[in-house]
Every structure is written in structure tokens, then in C-alpha cells.
Amino acid sequence: MRAKDRTGLIGEELAADHLRRAGHHVMEQRWRCRRGELDLITFDEDVLVAVEVKTRRGRGYGHPAESISPEKLRRLHLLLADYAVHSGAGRRRRRVDVVSVILGPAGAEHHGAPVIDHLEDVRR
Amino acid sequence: MTMGRARGVTLVGLEGHLIDVEADIGQSLPAFVLLGLPDASLRESQDRIRAAAKNTGVGLTDRRLTVNLLPASLPKSGSGLDLAILMGAWAADGRVRGTEHVAFLAELGLDGRLRPVRGVLPAAAAAARAGVETLVVSRADAAEATLVSGLTVLAADHAAEVLAAFAVPEKVRQDLHRAGFHLDELAPDRCAGPSAPRDEPPAAGTAEMPDLADVRGQHEARLALEVAAAGGHHLLMMGPPGAGKTMLAERLPSILPPLDDEAATEVTAIASVAGGTGPVTALRRRAPFESPHHSASTASLIGGGTRIAGPGAVTRAHRGVLFLDEAPEFPRSTLEALRQPVETGGITLHRAAGAVTYPAEFQLVLAANPCPCGMASGAGTSCTCSSAQRRGYAAKLSGPLLDRIDIQVQVERPRSATMARDTGGEGSAAVLGRVREARRVQADRLSPWSLTTNARVPMSLLTSHLRLPPRATAQLDASLDRVGMSLRGYARTLRLAWTLADLAGSDRPDGDTVDAAMQLRQTAEDRS
Numbered sequence: 001m002r003a004k005d006r007t008g009l010i011g012e013e014l015a016a017d018h019l020r021r022a023g024h025h026v027m028e029q030r031w032r033c034r035r036g037e038l039d040l041i042t043f044d045e046d047v048l049v050a051v052e053v054k055t056r057r058g059r060g061y062g063h064p065a066e067s068i069s070p071e072k073l074r075r076l077h078l079l080l081a082d083y084a085v086h087s088g089a090g091r092r093r094r095r096v097d098v099v100s101v102i103l104g105p106a107g108a109e110h111h112g113a114p115v116i117d118h119l120e121d122v123r124r
Numbered sequence: 125m126t127m128g129r130a131r132g133v134t135l136v137g138l139e140g141h142l143i144d145v146e147a148d149i150g151q152s153l154p155a156f157v158l159l160g161l162p163d164a165s166l167r168e169s170q171d172r173i174r175a176a177a178k179n180t181g182v183g184l185t186d187r188r189l190t191v192n193l194l195p196a197s198l199p200k201s202g203s204g205l206d207l208a209i210l211m212g213a214w215a216a217d218g219r220v221r222g223t224e225h226v227a228f229l230a231e232l233g234l235d236g237r238l239r240p241v242r243g244v245l246p247a248a249a250a251a252a253r254a255g256v257e258t259l260v261v262s263r264a265d266a267a268e269a270t271l272v273s274g275l276t277v278l279a280a281d282h283a284a285e286v287l288a289a290f291a292v293p294e295k296v297r298q299d300l301h302r303a304g305f306h307l308d309e310l311a312p313d314r315c316a317g318p319s320a321p322r323d324e325p326p327a328a329g330t331a332e333m334p335d336l337a338d339v340r341g342q343h344e345a346r347l348a349l350e351v352a353a354a355g356g357h358h359l360l361m362m363g364p365p366g367a368g369k370t371m372l373a374e375r376l377p378s379i380l381p382p383l384d385d386e387a388a389t390e391v392t393a394i395a396s397v398a399g400g401t402g403p404v405t406a407l408r409r410r411a412p413f414e415s416p417h418h419s420a421s422t423a424s425l426i427g428g429g430t431r432i433a434g435p436g437a438v439t440r441a442h443r444g445v446l447f448l449d450e451a452p453e454f455p456r457s458t459l460e461a462l463r464q465p466v467e468t469g470g471i472t473l474h475r476a477a478g479a480v481t482y483p484a485e486f487q488l489v490l491a492a493n494p495c496p497c498g499m500a501s502g503a504g505t506s507c508t509c510s511s512a513q514r515r516g517y518a519a520k521l522s523g524p525l526l527d528r529i530d531i532q533v534q535v536e537r538p539r540s541a542t543m544a545r546d547t548g549g550e551g552s553a554a555v556l557g558r559v560r561e562a563r564r565v566q567a568d569r570l571s572p573w574s575l576t577t578n579a580r581v582p583m584s585l586l587t588s589h590l591r592l593p594p595r596a597t598a599q600l601d602a603s604l605d606r607v608g609m610s611l612r613g614y615a616r617t618l619r620l621a622w623t624l625a626d627l628a629g630s631d632r633p634d635g636d637t638v639d640a641a642m643q644l645r646q647t648a649e650d651r652s
Contacts, residue, residue, distance in 0.1 A: 062154075063154050063186045065154050065186065066153070066154045068153055073153070098153065100186075117186060119151060119152065119153065119187075120151065121151075122152055122153055123152065
């Protein structure tokens, strides 16, 4: 497995833990369809939430969430609509969240706790 | 708190406008949005601000940052708002406080250093007028900012110092430390009051300010120069190459009195906005001297540029001298463009983004050869020009512009006899003494109409309160009837007569003085 994919997996696990502590009910991890993939799908009370997880080692390339373009955000909203239809939750309220995870450098996992930043209801 | 405020200043022409910077942090993806008519140079500030913030170790918010510049309708330009925007952004995420009533005026380098900006003096004056008490500038601009009284000026080299002055310590201490700054050691300089020395004009006789004593002979031209200095009159010198026209004109500033506080502030503000004359550390007390080459474009002379037009040579010569050497070589359209400033003392430039008015109250000094080859003076035997060429050359200057020039004098090459007889003329200091006295007398006389120099007295005043007895103006009245002198020429002769009287120490011109004034106006026309 390539290092960048492992970073991503670690981040997704950390994000899922964080969301559970925040009261989310995690439905899916890495849900795929023909049009793409959603990192996490949860219910926050009765709201269906698609969560995009961005993980970085350090901040040398800027804040993780900066890399989400308006185009990517639009795709997330479309994918979430697909999922809602697919899972029979089409009438639920929906939103997209972004969780950014900043890890220490590779090989120094214990060098300080990861920094998790949760943005709710991202629209633009 | 997710809202932050700071203040900045933007210049439209020479006028400073206080800008309110509002910064809001929205719960959304990281972005930096700048609202309120920013121009291209101001849009670039986003990237400078982001880099500067990162390099102080503190950074900008990880959320959507919206910065609004108020009033939104005013077009804003330049890099001078960089620091104000950065402080507003930091105030929005609670890293600094107390910035709402402070004005910030500096450009940011990518490393976070504060860079000097143009136009600090008029901007600081505008801030003080708007009730701002504290102004933060780069250290290079501190001396200029303290020329404005009633402001506490904070001067810093780096954004980290400014951050420290307004910081909420627990929010920034660690971040600063990681970038190698120590919060407790950072502090901007506090400079209050005009501490800078007042700039006195250099004594005549230096390379910067040549002395009138260098001029041999040229009694008539010297008198013309002295009268021009005393009354603020426009002057035309006509004569062959090598007669000393340029030499005389360059010595005019040495016999002009130093500028008073108001004029010095205006001149210094113009120098600050126009740039290119080194840092401003004190008020400029010396009358400016601008001598654009005859290849100068109209825009460079009267001011120009896209969006909001910048100042030109006529504005840099405000309260001083605009000298056009080889005046007939200037394009006619360029000379004609001088008519508005000569008449009104200002220049209004219109562009799509808005009109701007600059002051341009200068004394115009023209030098001209009598013909293209320059030899058609005196007997004129060595002139090689055709009469058509000569007429065309003279016509360049004729008409409305020439009519606005009070003094027209012929300058001849000195003869060997003159050289042998004269051992250098009177020095600038002695002439300046008489000029200052004459200026004082006319300012006293003209104060009821808030005028200071004879050259600016309107026709209506000359024929009412300052009317001379018919006895004194008999000769002049006659030429108005017989020679076809224009009414404007009539008024100019009277103005000159008043200046001559002021220089002679008499309380009003008599018949002889008016005659002498007529001579000063007409010699050049008659002889060429």
C-alpha cells in the first residue's frame, strides 16, 4: 500500500471515531458507486451527512480543506443525492461536512495528537 | 467573535479617504474573499497577506474569510491597505483586539516585513481629520507620518511587532514562538509629535541652489526675474542660444521666499504621492523647480494614467516654478493644455473611474529662441531662417497662452564690454531680501480678498478698490485705445506696476511705474 493511501486510511478512521464521539451514527465508510466515492456517510440525528475526509501530514501544503474545489464540493452533493435514492432515504434532509485531519510526519505517529477540524454544512 | 475591524486609508488623487476594513469568518471551506471595488494591485494583496501571515507563524483563519472595504462605492487602489486587512482578519479570529479605531498604513512583504508606501503625509492628515488617534506605519514612513500633528504614530519593521502591540497574548504566543519571534520582546516604536527637523532651503550658491551672482550683466533680465519672483508673475525670456536664459531661470528658486506652513504641507504631500524624490522626512520649504524637456508628453506634463490619473509636472511645480526651455519646441497641444492650470491654479483630470483635481499653482517661465536657428536677434544678420519659418516659430507661442504671461523680456548675449565692466552681479541673498519685503507688503494689502500675490489679483479688483488715478494710467489707457492692447494685457500691466511699486517701496504705482511695467510686457514683442 502506498504511503499516501495509508495516511488517508488512518485519517478516515480518526475522523469516524471523532464523528461517533460527536453523536453521529456512521452508516458507510468508503461508499462507492459508478460516479465516485464518499469517504463517510453518517446520520447526525435525522440529517443524512456525507463526510469528506482530508488528511495531511503537517501543514506544509496548506490547510487540508483548502484542496476542496467548488467542483469537488458539487460532486459530493450529487453523490450524496445518489446515495439517498439508493438507500431509500431520499426524503431526508441532507448536508455535506468536511473533516480535516492533520497527522504528525510519517514514522512519528506519537509526536503529538492529530488535529481534527470538523466543518459542518459546507455549501460553497 | 467572528467579526474584526480595522481602519486604513486610500488616496484618490491627493485626497485621503478613511477606509473601514471589516473581516468576517464564515463556517465554510478556507477561502479569502475581498469585497469593495479593489483594483488589480489591491487584489494581489490577498496573496501578500496570506504569505505574510504565515511567515509570522500565526497564519490566517482555516475558514472562509470575507473582507469588506467600506465605503464600498469608493474605488480603492494600491498596497497601502495590506496591513489594515491583515489586522482586520486577525481581529476576526480573536488573535488581536482594539484595532477598530486604529489606522494601519503599510504594504506587506511576503516575509511579513512592512514596506513604505507613497502618500503617507496626505493619508495621515486625512486619518487625523477623521478623528483617528493612532496610526501604524512602516519604520521608513515614521518621520513623514509624524509631520501630522495630533497623531500617535507607531512604527514597526515587521507585522509580528504590530501583532504584538494588539495581541491577545495566549492566542499568539506559541505560534509566534515557533516562527522564531518572542512576544514579550516585540514592540513597535512610539513616535509622537513632529520630531523631525524643519527643512530649510539650502543657501544660495550651492550646486543645488545656484546663486544669481554668477550671472554677468543682463540688467533687464535680472530685473524681470526679480519682478517675477516678487509678484509671482509668469515670465517669457526670448533670446539667442547662449544668452543665459536657462541660467537665469535656474536661479529663480534662489530668490523665491521659503514656503509657509500651508504651502510646504501641500508641496510635501505632492512629493510624497508622486514619489521619486527620496523619502520624505521633513516639510519641503523650498519652492519646487520643474523643467520638463520639450519631448515631454501632454500626460506627463499635466498628469495622466488610467483609472484615477496621477499628478504631472504642473502639479509637482505647485507653489514653485515650471520652466519650459525651448518652449516653441513643445507640441502646440501640450502648450495649450497648460492654459487651464495657468488660469485656475489647478488641473482636473477626468477618467472613467472618476475625476480628480490636483493643485497646479505654479509660476510659468518660458525660454525661447527668436527663430529656429536662434540667430534672429539684435541685427539678426547671421539668421539663416526664412521669414515664413520665423513667423511659424513665433506663432507657436502666440495667442491665448502668451496673453497670460505678464513679463516678456529680451535676453541678449553679453558683449565683451559688459564682461569687462561687470564683476559679477548682485547675489541672490540681497535680491531675496527685497522680494520678501515686496511679498509682505502685497500680502498685507491683498489680505481683505484672501490673495497673496499681485499676479493673482482679478481684473475687477484692479478697476475698483485698487484703481489708480487717471494721471498714472494715462499712457496705458492711450495704448488700450490706439495700439489695440487687449483688456487682459491692460490688467497684466497694472499687476506688474503694482509689483514694481512694492519692490520700490512706494505705496502705489505712479505714471513712471506704469510706463516701466509696459516696457517689461512689450520689449520681446516689439523687437522680434
